[in-house]
Amino acid sequence: MTEEIEQVAQRYARYTALGAAVITAVWHLGYNLTVTLTGWQSFRLPWLNLAAWLAYAVVFAVALRPLARDSRGPSRIRELAVAALALDVAVIAALPPHELLGINDWAWGAVGWLGVMLVWGRPGWRGELIAFLAGNAAIMLAAMAATGILDRVAVSKYLVVIVGGITMQFGYTWGCHLLRARAEDAVVLARRLAADDALRESAQRIHTDRLRRYAAIRDVAEELLQQLADGADPGDPRVRDDCTAGAMRLRRLITEREDVPDELVSALRERIEAAERRKVMVTVPPFGEFLPSLPDGVREDLLRAPVRALDGARTRARVTVSAMSTMVSVAVVADNDDLPISHTPVREPSGVVVTYQRQGGEVWVNSIWQRSPVASR
Amino acid sequence: MGQQHLATEPGGEPVTVALVEDHQVVVDGVRSWFGPTPGPVALVAQGPTIEAVQGVTADVLLLDLNLNGTMVIDRVSELCQGGQRVIVFSEHEEPETVRAVLDAGASAFIGKGRATRESCLETIMEVAADRPTVTPPMAQAIATDERPHRPQLSDKEREALLFWFQSMSKASVAARMGIKERTVRQYIDRARVKYAAAGRPAPTKEKLLVCAIQDGLIQPDEVTIYTSLAARTPQEPR
Numbered sequence: 001m002t003e004e005i006e007q008v009a010q011r012y013a014r015y016t017a018l019g020a021a022v023i024t025a026v027w028h029l030g031y032n033l034t035v036t037l038t039g040w041q042s043f044r045l046p047w048l049n050l051a052a053w054l055a056y057a058v059v060f061a062v063a064l065r066p067l068a069r070d071s072r073g074p075s076r077i078r079e080l081a082v083a084a085l086a087l088d089v090a091v092i093a094a095l096p097p098h099e100l101l102g103i104n105d106w107a108w109g110a111v112g113w114l115g116v117m118l119v120w121g122r123p124g125w126r127g128e129l130i131a132f133l134a135g136n137a138a139i140m141l142a143a144m145a146a147t148g149i150l151d152r153v154a155v156s157k158y159l160v161v162i163v164g165g166i167t168m169q170f171g172y173t174w175g176c177h178l179l180r181a182r183a184e185d186a187v188v189l190a191r192r193l194a195a196d197d198a199l200r201e202s203a204q205r206i207h208t209d210r211l212r213r214y215a216a217i218r219d220v221a222e223e224l225l226q227q228l229a230d231g232a233d234p235g236d237p238r239v240r241d242d243c244t245a246g247a248m249r250l251r252r253l254i255t256e257r258e259d260v261p262d263e264l265v266s267a268l269r270e271r272i273e274a275a276e277r278r279k280v281m282v283t284v285p286p287f288g289e290f291l292p293s294l295p296d297g298v299r300e301d302l303l304r305a306p307v308r309a310l311d312g313a314r315t316r317a318r319v320t321v322s323a324m325s326t327m328v329s330v331a332v333v334a335d336n337d338d339l340p341i342s343h344t345p346v347r348e349p350s351g352v353v354v355t356y357q358r359q360g361g362e363v364w365v366n367s368i369w370q371r372s373p374v375a376s377r
Numbered sequence: 378m379g380q381q382h383l384a385t386e387p388g389g390e391p392v393t394v395a396l397v398e399d400h401q402v403v404v405d406g407v408r409s410w411f412g413p414t415p416g417p418v419a420l421v422a423q424g425p426t427i428e429a430v431q432g433v434t435a436d437v438l439l440l441d442l443n444l445n446g447t448m449v450i451d452r453v454s455e456l457c458q459g460g461q462r463v464i465v466f467s468e469h470e471e472p473e474t475v476r477a478v479l480d481a482g483a484s485a486f487i488g489k490g491r492a493t494r495e496s497c498l499e500t501i502m503e504v505a506a507d508r509p510t511v512t513p514p515m516a517q518a519i520a521t522d523e524r525p526h527r528p529q530l531s532d533k534e535r536e537a538l539l540f541w542f543q544s545m546s547k548a549s550v551a552a553r554m555g556i557k558e559r560t561v562r563q564y565i566d567r568a569r570v571k572y573a574a575a576g577r578p579a580p581t582k583e584k585l586l587v588c589a590i591q592d593g594l595i596q597p598d599e600v601t602i603y604t605s606l607a608a609r610t611p612q613e614p615r
Contacts, residue, residue, distance in 0.1 A: 285491075366540075
């Protein structure tokens with residue numbers, strides 16, 4: 001779901017940017033080129049006009065590259081903006097004064113689209129685009145003043161083209177910006193909802209799991225109380241062991257605090273519960289709050305040997321996990337008589353080192369992972 | 378101080394303990410551990426709150442952390458400031474909790490999870506004598522401390538602590554490390570002393586440091602180094 005929304009947002013960003021380029025290209029080929037060729041005779045300096053048309057195409061091409069690649073305008077736009085405004089001046093200069101604001105005066109309405117492409121996706125796009133469009137409007141006003149065309153009709157024409165051009169160019173940029181912003185908001189919201197869902201699901205799972213374990217312990221406690229009520233001897237070591245084991249499991253449930261269990265911890269818990277179902281008395285000090293993230297394969301290598309020791313425990317086992325940011329150590333001490341042991345440390349390909357030791361009827365299996373040799377010094 | 382050091386000497390007076398514990402079954406259990414009087418340890422006062430035993434003179438205060446549903450970690454510092462030796466006795470063995478009470482000046486932490494009569498008595502006697510003592514939850518908490526003001530433990534000291542937490546006995550740690558059990562004890566005790574020296578000052582920690590120097594476990598100049606480290610530790614707001 002989140003992925004889909006992210007893809008939609010990315011597409012918005014990409015296609016609105018390409019849309020600006022397409023409008024500019026269509027305008028340049030459809031209108032600018034047509035008047036450049038069909039109005040050739042009307043120009044005072046047709047070659048200067050053609051050069052301006054080519055300069056427009058060059059600025060377009062330069063702006064297109066970053067737009068197509070990253071959906072944003074070039075990183076340095078000042079020189080390109082100046083070039084765009086200069087070609088505006090060149091077209092005005094190429095025309096005879098009576099053609100000013102006429103059909104062949106293509107550049108002052110069209111350079112605004114180059115401005116749109118240049119400021120696309122930049123943080124200060126509003127100010128930059130306004131400055132660019134204002135510069136363009138000022139150039140035309142200055143040309144009108146210089147040639148003495150400031151009558152009512154000319155000013156009206158000027159205002160119509162300026163308002164029309166700015167509305168389209170600024171409007172398109174503004175509209176697309178809003179679209180992108182909303183799409184990005186949707187992505188942020190979708191991510192937050194997905195995180196909430198994951199947390200809720202995990203909390204639900206933990207809660208259900210704890211209820212299940214409480215129920216299991218309640219059954220055990222009930223059975224024990226029943227046995228005692230039926231005359232079981234509290235002095236009997238077996239009865240006492242059963243009581244101790246039940247109390248331990250209950251205590252562990254009470255001290256568990258993590259909201260989202262680590263995968264290593266979850267895997268261990270499963271084996272601990274399996275051992276307890278076999279009436280093995282398992283002591284497990286709390287694992288602490290912090291376990292570093294482990295590279296691929298390390299968790300499996302860390303767990304394999306200690307879990308084997310736990311699975312084969314006869315009557316008792318102690319499971320410990322020690323962790324730092326650079327180290328995780330898992331150990332099991334158990335009365336496991338059958339576990340084959342190695343007298344030398346076993347080095348797994350993942351970097352986990354497993355050591356075994358037998359002493360006083362117990363086996364101690366300890367697997368350690370360290371982030372790097374430097375950290376383990 | 379010297380008198381306290383004599384408390385565990387043969388023929389000396391029993392070590393007196395006050396117990397703060399809100400569960401009668403635990404009180405009875407502890408009482409049975411201390412055994413028929415006169416033993417090496419005598420329970421002289423007991424109550425369900427800290428206030429219930431305040432004013433009682435005892436060598437050691439044995440404190441349950443969770444009293445009637447409230448964690449009393451923040452009371453440990455105030456208890457230790459008066460010079461009272463405090464041993465925390467709790468099932469909340471998470472390294473973070475153990476470090477918090479040790480920082481506050483507690484002399485030791487006994488985990489209810491696997492405390493035995495012998496280990497409990499041994500810890501009480503050592504603490505009463507201001508000698509360094511490290512229970513398995515303490516070993517884990519000290520070894521995995523990564524906070525900025527943590528003491529600089531040597532690799533061997535850290536290794537000994539971790540193995541002591543995760544193995545079955547100090548003898549197996551010795552076999553694993555290929556050293557004598559006495560050396561294992563030395564590593565662990567030195568780590569404890571360094572830890573006391575690096576934390577916030579508390580009279581109980583000072584007693585431990587003085588005794589560690591008397592016993593030749595560390596040199597006086599080593600304490601200077603670590604207390605200077607401690608001086609950089611910001612005080613917690615009260």
